[in-house]
Amino acid sequence: xxxxxxxxxxxxxxxxxxxxxxxLVTWLHTQxxxxxxxxxVDAASPDGTAAAAQATGARVLQSPRRGRAAQLNYGxxxxxxxxxxxxxxxxxxxxxxxxxxxxxxxxxAGSGCFRLQFDHPHWFLRLNxxxxxxxxxxxxxxxxxxxxxxxxFERAGGYRxxxxxxxxxxxxxRLRRYGAxxxxxxxxxxxxxxxxxxxxxxxxxxxxxxxxxxxxGASQTQLVSLxxxxxxxxxx
Numbered sequence: 323x324x325x326x327x328x329x330x331x332x333x334x335x336x337x338x339x340x341x342x343x344x345x346l347v348t349w350l351h352t353q354x355x356x357x358x359x360x361x362x363v364d365a366a367s368p369d370g371t372a373a374a375a376q377a378t379g380a381r382v383l384q385s386p387r388r389g390r391a392a393q394l395n396y397g398x399x400x401x402x403x404x405x406x407x408x409x410x411x412x413x414x415x416x417x418x419x420x421x422x423x424x425x426x427x428x429x430x431a432g433s434g435c436f437r438l439q440f441d442h443p444h445w446f447l448r449l450n451x452x453x454x455x456x457x458x459x460x461x462x463x464x465x466x467x468x469x470x471x472x473x474x475f476e477r478a479g480g481y482r483x484x485x486x487x488x489x490x491x492x493x494x495x496r497l498r499r500y501g502a503x504x505x506x507x508x509x510x511x512x513x514x515x516x517x518x519x520x521x522x523x524x525x526x527x528x529x530x531x532x533x534x535x536x537x538x539g540a541s542q543t544q545l546v547s548l549x550x551x552x553x554x555x556x557x558x
Contacts, residue, residue, distance in 0.1 A: 328427070330358035330420055330469075331403030334380075335393035339411040340369040346411060347378040354420055358407075363397040365389075390464075391481035391489040398475060406475055408468045412513035415467060422506055423469045432501015433470035433494075438463060442514035446522050457505050460533070464490025465512040474500045486546045488536045520554050528552045 332350060336343055343362060350360050362375035365388035376382045383400055385393040398406055405427060409415065416422065416436060426434055438454040440447040453461050468490070478496040481489050497503060517525050532545055 327357050327420075327424055328405055329403040330354070330405045330407050330423060331397075331401030332358055332360045332407045332409055333394060333397035333401060334360070334362045334409050334411050335365075335385075335390045335397070336362050336367065336371050336375070336411045337365045337388065338367045338369045338371060340367065340371045340374045343371055343380075343411055344374040344378040346414065347375055347380045349414060351379055353415070353417065358420055359401065359403060361397050361401055362411075363393040365393055387483070389483065389486055391483045391485055394489075395480045395483060398472075398480060401472075404472055406470050406472055408470075410465055410467070410512065412515070413465055413467060414511045416508035416510060419508070422508060426469070426504050426506060427471060429504075430502055431469075431504040432474040433468065433497040434504035434506060435462065435466040435468050436506050437509040438466050439509040439511045440514040440517070441511055442518065444514070444517075444522055446526070447514055447517060450526065451509070454509075455505065455507070457503065459491065459494050462491050462494050465510070467510050468493075470497060471501065484542060486542055487532060487549055488545070491533070516553070525553065 334346070347360055347362065354360070360380045361383060362372070362380040363383045363385050364372045364375070365385050372382045372384070383397060385396040394408055405423060407423060438451045440451055454463065454466060474497055477500045478493065481493055485492060494503065532549060535548070536545060
């Protein structure tokens with residue numbers, strides 16, 4: 323008889339995601355077949371995100387602190403799974419993703435992600451996504467999602483909550499110290515909305531500038547100010 327598969331905790335940080343969170347949670351439940359829990363970590367969204375997520379079967383948590391890193395860490399502390407799977411609220415994992423993650427972990431991965439695909443056919447976005455097949459930290463994006471064994475996540479110290487931007491990329495190097503990192507060949511599908519609202523080429527230049535400044539040692543205050551000045555959004 324096969325042993326019970328390790329429980330996966332899907333942790334979704336959310337702020338003002340009422341329009342789409344219910345659809346995502348519903349789809350996730352069709353994939354997990356009772357072998358994963360879905361946690362939506364809200365940050366007192368005024369648009370009804372928590373109610374929309376709860377109505378479709380998610381376990382909703384209210385983070386005492388707003389910010390993706392803080393919300394992800396809070397969700398991890400409340401989760402019960404042996405495998406943590408961090409997912410953006412506008413991103414859909416590939417069909418059958420629980421089995422793919424468990425297979426990677428069983429094969430020795432301590433953490434990993436999927437490749438990226440956008441929900442828009444613009445040639446530059448397709449090129450951008452093509453590069454995510456390579457196991458290079460510089461081109462890791464939070465939209466690719468992240469799976470990690472709980473013990474690896476805890477030994478690495480979790481997300482750095484003082485990081486408002488670049489928190490998804492920064493953690494990868496620390497996770498690698500405690501287990502192999504794997505980029506799986508299947509792709510998540512993420513929203514291109516921010517690119518379309520800000521201009522595809524322009525937004526990529528802004529993201530590249532912020533990444534370069536981060537690695538050169540710019541402060542979070544400087545990076546967040548630049549992000550808010552240059553990017554049209556309501557999350558940071």
